[in-house]
Every structure is written in structure tokens, then in C-alpha cells.
Amino acid sequence: MIDLFKNIVTYRELLFTLSESYIKARYKQTILGGTWAVVPPLLLVFTAVAFIPNLSTRSPELLPYSLFVFVGFWFWAFFANALSFAIPNVAQNSPLLRKVYFPREILVLAAIVPSILDFLIGLPVLLFIMFLYQVPFHLSLLLLPFVFITELFLVFGLSCAGAIANVAFRDVSKFLPILLQILLFSSPVIYALSDMNPTYSFFIRWNPLTGIFDTARSFILPRYPFHMDEFFAAFIISILVAYLGYRLFKLGERVIVDIA
Amino acid sequence: MESEPQVKVESISKLFRRNMTSFASIFGFVLKIPSQDDFWVLDDVSFTLKSGDSLGILGTNGSGKSTLLKILSHITTPTKGTVEIRGKIGALIEIGAGFNPDLTGRENIFLYGAILGMSKKQIREKFEDIVEFSGLRHMLDTPAKFYSSGMYLRLGFSVTIHMDPDILIIDEALAVGDGAFQEQCFRKIEEFQKQGKITILVSHDMQMIENYTTKCLILSKGIITQEGPTQQSIKEYLYQLTHLDKT
Numbered sequence: 283m284i285d286l287f288k289n290i291v292t293y294r295e296l297l298f299t300l301s302e303s304y305i306k307a308r309y310k311q312t313i314l315g316g317t318w319a320v321v322p323p324l325l326l327v328f329t330a331v332a333f334i335p336n337l338s339t340r341s342p343e344l345l346p347y348s349l350f351v352f353v354g355f356w357f358w359a360f361f362a363n364a365l366s367f368a369i370p371n372v373a374q375n376s377p378l379l380r381k382v383y384f385p386r387e388i389l390v391l392a393a394i395v396p397s398i399l400d401f402l403i404g405l406p407v408l409l410f411i412m413f414l415y416q417v418p419f420h421l422s423l424l425l426l427p428f429v430f431i432t433e434l435f436l437v438f439g440l441s442c443a444g445a446i447a448n449v450a451f452r453d454v455s456k457f458l459p460i461l462l463q464i465l466l467f468s469s470p471v472i473y474a475l476s477d478m479n480p481t482y483s484f485f486i487r488w489n490p491l492t493g494i495f496d497t498a499r500s501f502i503l504p505r506y507p508f509h510m511d512e513f514f515a516a517f518i519i520s521i522l523v524a525y526l527g528y529r530l531f532k533l534g535e536r537v538i539v540d541i542a
Numbered sequence: 543m544e545s546e547p548q549v550k551v552e553s554i555s556k557l558f559r560r561n562m563t564s565f566a567s568i569f570g571f572v573l574k575i576p577s578q579d580d581f582w583v584l585d586d587v588s589f590t591l592k593s594g595d596s597l598g599i600l601g602t603n604g605s606g607k608s609t610l611l612k613i614l615s616h617i618t619t620p621t622k623g624t625v626e627i628r629g630k631i632g633a634l635i636e637i638g639a640g641f642n643p644d645l646t647g648r649e650n651i652f653l654y655g656a657i658l659g660m661s662k663k664q665i666r667e668k669f670e671d672i673v674e675f676s677g678l679r680h681m682l683d684t685p686a687k688f689y690s691s692g693m694y695l696r697l698g699f700s701v702t703i704h705m706d707p708d709i710l711i712i713d714e715a716l717a718v719g720d721g722a723f724q725e726q727c728f729r730k731i732e733e734f735q736k737q738g739k740i741t742i743l744v745s746h747d748m749q750m751i752e753n754y755t756t757k758c759l760i761l762s763k764g765i766i767t768q769e770g771p772t773q774q775s776i777k778e779y780l781y782q783l784t785h786l787d788k789t
Binding site: 295298300378380382383384450451534536537539 | 661
């Protein structure tokens with residue numbers, strides 16, 4: 283793990299340059315430009331609020347409901363976008379890998395950066411929605427970065443593991459969109475934990491996304507309860523995923539050029 | 543540099559597999575399950591280079607030269623054996639490596655410098671020298687996709703040499719440069735050698751090998767068949783070539 287930080291420092295310029303080029307490429311020739319970061323989650327929020335039975339009639343802690351749904355999609359969008367971009371990115375760069383050396387994890391990290399930026403663009407939108415519903419700004423908002431960092435660890439680990447697996451078998455990037463849809467339905471993005479099918483509570487409990495979404499909501503919504511154990515579990519699992527994913531990546535890195 | 547550059551290669555071998563297209567063969571390769579399609583691209587290769595050494599590597603196509611250079615420059619790892627390197631490596635293995643065709647020459651200098659681990663500040667300091675050396679001032683703001691292969695080489699070599707490597711590795715690439723640029727590169731390489739740096743050169747141009755290396759090794763099917771002073775090695779290599787032709 284220490285060589286990861288060393289490589290980031292030494293190759294920071296490459297990380298910046300690559301991230302910058304990905305960000306530019308992302309919004310090239312679009313009318314909305316950077317607004318694209320917030321349009322999809324907002325449309326999803328609107329759709330969910332309009333078409334899915336309003337859950338807050340039974341559970342008032344979900345109020346204001348639009349805000350509840352937005353927080354879910356906001357954190358979900360970071361997870362889904364980052365994985366969708368980072369996992370195929372290493373295999374896509376295989377011609378480069380065969381010609382020059384640089385720490386290969388830079389490709390994973392640089393592919394995550396644009397999604398971090400998108401997430402940050404969502405912050406003023408969050409504040410605006412809070413303002414709209416006259417939700418009081420609690421000091422707990424300042425704890426949101428901890429939730430985000432937890433998610434970042436999770437995303438980094440999964441991206442590393444997925445990216446290296448995808449180098450050997452492109453099935454990974456083919457399977458990814460459907461996997462993300464499965465996770466979208468099986469994690470509390472639109473639903474609250476209390477609404478979910480208790481038969482699968484084992485999966486829901488150990489899915490770190492549960493703790494991430496729930497904790498974020500508890501910091502933002504006025505009446506949403508905070509569960510320390512849930513956040514703690516998500517945090518530990520995310521760190522573990524980051525560590526194991528990175529180790530797997532480093533192991534695979536040795537043969538990347540031979541099999542890419 | 544606190545210590546002198548050094549390259550120490552100890553009995554490295556590299557395994558390749560001929561048909562790595564199926565799930566089973568890739569999986570087997572990663573898990574090191576032997577297969578009939580396996581072969582050694584490099585087989586028990588050892589040598590040591592000290593400060594000021596310049597090594598030429600001779601060999602026919604497919605003899606393992608490029609794989610050896612890729613192992614030396616960290617692009618890939620040996621299956622067996624160890625490589626110990628002291629000093630910063632500057633490798634020019636393939637022309638156009640690391641350049642983005644959509645970016646301009648100027649942007650590509652920064653991108654390639656970053657790939658080599660240089661900071662923006664370092665590149666900015668050397669920028670003028672890089673441009674001057676490449677002779678591409680008039681093309682700086684043109685996207686690289688409009689560059690010729692010679693221009694790619696000029697840019698790549700200029701950046702590589704200005705990162706101030708202790709060990710310079712050049713594979714064939716220089717062949718696409720025109721006479722004037724090759725001349726310029728070799729003056730720079732000579733300057734390097736005088737500073738006690740290590741150069742490793744792969745080329746089919748015997749004149750080049752003779753002029754700029756002091757010792758050589760001949761690779762044949764991944765095995766070092768001969769190691770010695772350049773002139774003697776070239777003679778041996780040319781003999782091997784003609785001998786092979788007749789059989």
C-alpha cells in the first residue's frame with residue numbers, strides 16, 4: 283500500500299494530465315458540458331418521485347422524499363460512473379502498456395477522477411434542494427467527506443480488481459452494466475433499508491453501499507437515524523476491498539503486458 | 543547521483559505462450575500450468591553493466607532482443623531470475639509510444655514527460671532544449687496525428703534524453719531518423735557515455751553498433767550465444783547469419 287502513495291506522488295503529473303484529458307474528452311462536443319454531471323441524477327430523482335409509490339407516507343423519517351432519493355442517486359452515480367470508466371480503461375490502454383513503463387494503477391486512478399469531479403458538482407445541487415425544502419443545515423453535513431472517502435476506497439478496490447480481471451477476460455466489462463443494474467435494485471438507492479425484503483438481509487447488511495447511502499442520508503436528512511455500526515462495517519469492508527483489490531492489481535500487473 | 547549506475551541481470555528467463563486466445567490458455571498461463579504451446583523467449587540470460595559501459599545486442603527477429611529490453615525498462619517482468627538496476631532508465635523502445643495523436647506537439651511533450659515521471663516544472667525548465675533538439679519548433683502547435691514517423695522519433699528521443707537518464711535504452715527506433723538527426727543523437731549519446739552513463743543499443747545497423755558500443759552480446763532463440771568486444775561479436779554474428787542462410 284505504501285508504494286501506491288509513493289507512485290502517486292512521483293507520477294502526480296501523469297495522474298493530472300490523464301485525468302484532465304479524460305474530463306475534457308467526456309464533455310467534448312456536448313451542449314450541456316459539465317451540467318451532464320447533475321442532469322442524469324436529477325432526472326432519475328424526478329422519475330423516482332413521480333412514478334414510484336411514495337415511501338415516506340409510511341415512514342416520515344424519509345422526508346423530504348426528493349432529498350432522500352437525490353442523496354441515493356448522487357452517491358450511486360459516483361459509484362456506477364467511476365466503475366464503468368475505470369474498469370475498461372486499463373485494457374483499452376494496452377498498446378501504451380506494451381511500449382512504456384509507468385505504474386499501471388495511475389490508469390485506474392485517473393479514470394476515477396472525472397467521477398469525483400462530477401460528485402463535487404452535485405454538492406451545490408444538494409444544497410439547493412435542501413434550501414428548497416427548507417431543511418436546516420446541520421453540522422453533521424461536515425461529516426459527509428468521511429462517507430465519500432469510504433465510497434472512494436470501495437470504488438478504488440473494485441476498480442483495481444475489475445480492471446486487472448478485464449485485461450485477461452473482457453467479459454468483465456461486458457458484465458459490468460448488468461452487475462451495476464443488479465446493485466442498483468439490491469442496494470437502498472431508492473428504497474430505505476426498512477423497506478427491503480428481509481429474506482436477503484444478509485446481503486443487504488454486508489453490502490457496503492448500504493452503510494454508505496444510509497450514513498449519508500443520516501447526515502443530511504433531519505429525521506433519518508444514524509447507525510454507527512452500519513457505517514463502521516461499511517468503512518472496514520471498503521478499506522479491505524481497497525487493499526485486496528490493489529494487491530490483486532499489483533499481482534496481475536506483472537503479467538499484464540503478456541496477456542493484454 | 544549518489545552511486546554509479548549499474549545493471550545486473552541474473553539468469554533471467556521469460557516464458558511465452560503461443561496461442562493465448564482461449565480462457566483456458568490464459569488462465570493456465572497466469573497460474574503457470576505448463577502447456578505444449580509454451581516456449582522460452584529468453585532462457586537463462588545473465589550480464590552485468592557498469593558505469594560507462596555501452597552494450598550492443600545483436601540477434602535476428604524473434605531472438606528475444608525486444609523482450610530483454612522490455613524487462614530492463616520494467617515494461618514486463620521476467621518469469622525467472624532477477625534484474626537489479628541502479629539509476630534512472632530512459633527507454634526508447636517504440637516510436638510514438640506514449641503520444642496522443644489528438645494533442646499538439648507541445649501538449650505531447652508534457653504528456654510524455656509525465657509518463658516518464660517528470661514534473662511539470664522539470665519539463666518547463668527543459669522545454670526549450672527539448673524543442674531545440676527535436677528541430678520541430680514549426681510543428682509545435684500541430685496535432686501529432688499529422689507528424690511523420692521521423693517527427694515522432696525526434697520528439698520521443700528529445701524528451702527521453704532530456705529526462706536525464708542514467709541508463710539509456712534504444713531499440714532500433716533511430717533507424718527512421720534522417721542522417722542529420724541520427725548524427726545529433728549520437729553526439730548526445732557519446733556525451734552520455736563520457737559522463738559514465740550506460741547505453742544499451744539494439745540495431746541491425748552494424749556500423750552503428752560498431753561506432754557506439756564497446757561490447758556486444760548475440761542472442762539466438764533467447765540464449766546468449768556469444769559475449770565479447772564489439773568487433774569480434776559483429777564478425778561472429780555476420781558469420782552466423784550467412785551460415786544460417788545456407789542451411
